[in-house]
Amino acid sequence: MKNKSSSVNSMKFKKAIAASLAILILLAFTGCGTSSNSAATESPKQEDTSTSAATESPKQEDTSTTSSSSSVESNEKLNNLYQQENQIFADHKNAWDKAFGFMSKNTGDDTMNENYADFLANTIESNKDSFSEEEYNTLSKDIETIRGIEEEITKLEKEIAASDSSSSSSSDSAESTGVFHGFKGKDLDGNDVDESLFAQNKVTVVNFWFSGCKPCVEELSKLNELNDKIKEMGGEVVGINTDTLDDNQDGIKEAKEILKAQGASYKNLTFNSDSTVGKYAGNIMAFPTTVLVDKDGNIIGEPFMGGINDQSNYEQLMKQIQSILDQE
Structure with a gap:
């Protein structure tokens, strides 16, 4: 096995349910990934789309330590819940593999806005005749257990998002705005890409995702529609799959297959994880996360968390894009 850089390892730990280690890094965002880098679109949901904000603490000097400790504890609880869900x-x-096969065929707009337990339940119900009585009863029972776990996950995700939001300082935000300065990388076909990519666009929508993230995969077709729309306005959508960093060929192959299956043809990039943008990507723990980048490679405004296949999220992102275009 090839030795990886520390930033790659920390990214994998986040996705391998080890946030108690990853939280020791100064984080700009929070959330969690999936249990395996090789997980495909059928992997259990382990993503955060919460955008809750927290109030500021009057004791700024003590906030960092307290917040870090609280985040470690919350992430440990969260990861235990993920492990329980994965164990189910x-x-x-065998029964769930069959169910996941039907899910890949039922990912329309109506299902994308459901919570995970409802999504599972509706998939099972709509394909009830395909399961034996034993399989159906097993899956139904599992879904009710998952529903309870999901309720706890949602609560903890919001607490973590609020905690890390309050602990992020203005200096962290200022340092993160220029992460695409001097950018160098490649697209998934191996073609060189640099910061001129951003210079030629009035605004670039950069979407961070990974292959085992269900909400990430579900929004890919919508991102492709967005790309077609904003190209007429002088903008562009660019994807960054964190499984592809450091020219990870297995990750690149899987990402390309998923993009093709979802009808997403917009540019996706890979680069070294020890670069400035690589370290920024390594600190993202809530997927999907989308940022808007100007001609100079500066991130404008706050990162946008959550899938844009949700209409309200899409409209909010479009307002941010339009406000940048109006300034041109």
């Missing part, structure tokens, strides 16, 4: 899928693997 593992315990009844």
Whole structure:
């Protein structure tokens, strides 16, 4: 096995349910990934789309330590819940593998806005005749257990988002705005890309995702529609799949397959994880995350968390894009 850089390892730990280690890094955002880099679109949901904000603490000097400790504890609880959820899928693997096969065929707009337990339940119900009575009863029971776990996950995700939002300082924000300065990388076909990519656009929408992130995959087709729309306005959508960094060929192959399956043809990039933007990507723990970048490679405004296949999220992002275009 090839040795990876520390930033790659920390990114994998976040996705491998080890946030208690990853939280020791100064984080700009919070959330969690998936249990395996090789997980495909059928992987259990382990993403954060919360955008809750927290109030500022009057004791600024003590906030960092307290927040870090609280985040470690919350992430440990969150990861335990993820492990419980994953164990359910593992315990009844054959039945769930069959269910996941139907899910790939039922990812329309109506299902994308459901919570995860409802999504699972509706998939099972709509394909009830395809399961034996034993399989159906097993899956139904599992879904009710998952529903309870998801409620706890949602609560903890909001607490983590609020905690890390309050602990992020203005200096952290200022340092992160120029992460695309001097950018160098490649697209997934191996073609060189640099910061001129941003210079030629009035605004560039950069979407961070990974292959095992269900909400990330679900919004890819919508991002492709957005790309077609804003290209007429002088903008462009660019994807960054964190599984592809450091020219990870397995990750690149999987990402390209997913993009093709979702009808997403816009540019996706890979680069070194020890670069400035690589370190920025390594600190993202809430996926999907989308940022707006100006001609000079500066991130404008706050990162946008959550899938834009949700209409309200899409409209909010479009307002931010339009406000930048209006300034041109």
